[in-house]
Amino acid sequence: MADDSGNEEENAVTDSEGAEEAVQAEEGAPDLDEPDGAGNKSLDMILDIPLTVTVELGRSKMLINDLLQLGQGSVVELTKMVGEPVEVLVNQKLVARGEVVVVNEKFGVRLTDIISPMERVQSLS
Numbered sequence: 001m002a003d004d005s006g007n008e009e010e011n012a013v014t015d016s017e018g019a020e021e022a023v024q025a026e027e028g029a030p031d032l033d034e035p036d037g038a039g040n041k042s043l044d045m046i047l048d049i050p051l052t053v054t055v056e057l058g059r060s061k062m063l064i065n066d067l068l069q070l071g072q073g074s075v076v077e078l079t080k081m082v083g084e085p086v087e088v089l090v091n092q093k094l095v096a097r098g099e100v101v102v103v104n105e106k107f108g109v110r111l112t113d114i115i116s117p118m119e120r121v122q123s124l125s
Helices: 002-027 036-044 064-068 117-124
Strands: 053-056 086-090 093-103 106-114
Touching: 086 106, 093 117
Parallel strands: none
Antiparallel strands: 053 086, 086 093, 093 106
């Protein structure tokens, strides 16, 4: 009789493993044993979501009257100094800092500092 109870326990363990694999397959959970390409289907869903990327050179506060006086050739003084890092925002959240560069006669930003996830969480409070 002791031998039968041992077999029952072994069968229960095997059955529970099989059930767990079936649940993963039904839920679409990626199989960690498969090559890289198989688990990327869930990531593909978010790759086409549009994001707004903004590079902030600086800020300025002005009165409406001063704003209405601006015209072609007007200069607006910003809060940042020359050479200070610019801020890169994605959907109005700071994600990086960088420096302005010129590439093929167009402006670009070379990222010099990526904001860590912990810093992003701290900036929310």
